[in-house]
Amino acid sequence: MILVVGGTGRLGNQVVRALRDQGKEVRALVRKGSEYFWLNDTGTNYFFGDLRDPQSMHRALRDCETVISSASVRVEKTDNNHKTIADGHAALWEAAKARGVKKAIFVSCSAAPNGGDIAAFSSKRAIEEAVQASGIPWTVFRPGLFAGNFADLLRRTEYNGSVFLPGKTDAMVSPVHARDVADIVAAAVDSDEGLNEAIDLAGPEAMTVEAAWKIACEEAGLPGNFWSMPPGTLKLAAMAVRPLIRRWANHFEAISVHFGQAQATDGVAAAARFGVELTPYRDAVKAAWLARHPGEDPVAREEKVVHRQFVATIYEPGTIKFDDLPEGPPPRQD
Numbered sequence: 426m427i428l429v430v431g432g433t434g435r436l437g438n439q440v441v442r443a444l445r446d447q448g449k450e451v452r453a454l455v456r457k458g459s460e461y462f463w464l465n466d467t468g469t470n471y472f473f474g475d476l477r478d479p480q481s482m483h484r485a486l487r488d489c490e491t492v493i494s495s496a497s498v499r500v501e502k503t504d505n506n507h508k509t510i511a512d513g514h515a516a517l518w519e520a521a522k523a524r525g526v527k528k529a530i531f532v533s534c535s536a537a538p539n540g541g542d543i544a545a546f547s548s549k550r551a552i553e554e555a556v557q558a559s560g561i562p563w564t565v566f567r568p569g570l571f572a573g574n575f576a577d578l579l580r581r582t583e584y585n586g587s588v589f590l591p592g593k594t595d596a597m598v599s600p601v602h603a604r605d606v607a608d609i610v611a612a613a614v615d616s617d618e619g620l621n622e623a624i625d626l627a628g629p630e631a632m633t634v635e636a637a638w639k640i641a642c643e644e645a646g647l648p649g650n651f652w653s654m655p656p657g658t659l660k661l662a663a664m665a666v667r668p669l670i671r672r673w674a675n676h677f678e679a680i681s682v683h684f685g686q687a688q689a690t691d692g693v694a695a696a697a698r699f700g701v702e703l704t705p706y707r708d709a710v711k712a713a714w715l716a717r718h719p720g721e722d723p724v725a726r727e728e729k730v731v732h733r734q735f736v737a738t739i740y741e742p743g744t745i746k747f748d749d750l751p752e753g754p755p756p757r758q759d
């Protein structure tokens with residue numbers, strides 16, 4: 426059994442799908458109140474828990490040989506932020522050690538090692554250090570910018586007519602397809618490749634942020650209007666708003682690094698180590714543009730809301746206490 430923490434996320438749901446495509450037994454950790462029904466078609470098990478509840482981590486890990494986490498926060502909340510995520514992972518690795526888990530995989534990001542004191546990146550560094558010190562065989566993956574981020578910007582331009590491109594528009598980036606990252610993560614589960622290593626992941630081509638945006642617009646048939654701000658001005662703006670809205674300042678600092686820092690370009694070699702051939706950026710951004718998140722699809726919401734899985738059927742998120750949950754989900758009946 427493989428526990429996926431963050432399985433409801435953009436990357437995490439692809440990890441669940443990649444593992445299920447290989448026929449692996451998967452347990453996705455689902456937070457109370459989180460949307461997860463659109464994972465039903467994967468046949469994954471669910472377990473309600475939260476990184477901030479160490480006991481739920483211990484329970485979720487019953488009979489697991491592997492734990493994979495891609496959990497993180499984008500915009501912090503008072504009670505779920507970069508610090509609680511880092512503390513939660515420390516508890517996760519501790520619980521995994523106690524449960525005898527044989528491999529821990531953490532999806533970090535390319536900016537983590539050199540991200541200075543930017544909260545999003547120092548949190549990831551702390552999580553990386555904790556897994557390395559856990560005594561569990563580990564692999565850390567550090568992907569750069571996802572091609573899907575440009576598809577997100579396309580959705581914004583659809584409504585607003587133009588977008589704000591954070592960071593430096595002439596910075597070289599190698600956007601990577603999230604599904605390729607997920608395939609690499611899934612391939613690492615049963616392989617000694619990358620054991621006890623932190624591995625940078627990137628797409629197959631390097632280009633400027635502006636060129637990546639133009640390609641995305643061509644694929645979607647939308648005008649490529651954008652506006653940007655010099656990084657110095659953006660930093661000043663983040664400093665100015667910090668005393669009032671720290672979480673937005675933290676978010677802007679992080680995304681301006683994602684979009685503005687030169688990133689690893691040797692994605693092909695790293696992916697080949699795991700037998701994965703990378704998707705060209707043009708195809709990746711087109712796929713991300715066409716594949717609306719299932720949670721955004723009203724028909725899917727209507728049709729998939731009837732849950733097959735035991736835990737999902739019995740418990741409505743938000744209505745029970747963690748202490749009332751059973752010791753891990755029962756085996757699937759089908």
Ligand SMILES: NC(=O)c1ccc[n+]([C@@H]2O[C@H](COP(=O)([O-])OP(=O)(O)OC[C@H]3O[C@@H](n4cnc5c(N)ncnc54)[C@H](OP(=O)(O)O)[C@@H]3O)[C@@H](O)[C@H]2O)c1
Pocket residue numbers: 430431432433434435436437454455456458459460474475476477495496497498499505510513532533534535567568569570571574683
């Ligand atoms: N997007 C990029 O361009 C990019 C680039 C490089 C690296 N990365 C990294 O890749 C990883 C995955 O990114 P993503 O885009 O898939 O992120 P995402 O869509 O924001 O997903 C985050 C996941 O973490 C879960 N989560 C949040 N707080 C939690 C908590 N307290 N306990 C348990 N789970 C919690 C979320 O659950 P809910 O569904 O309940 O909110 C969600 O499943 C992140 O570490 C990210 O930094 C992203």
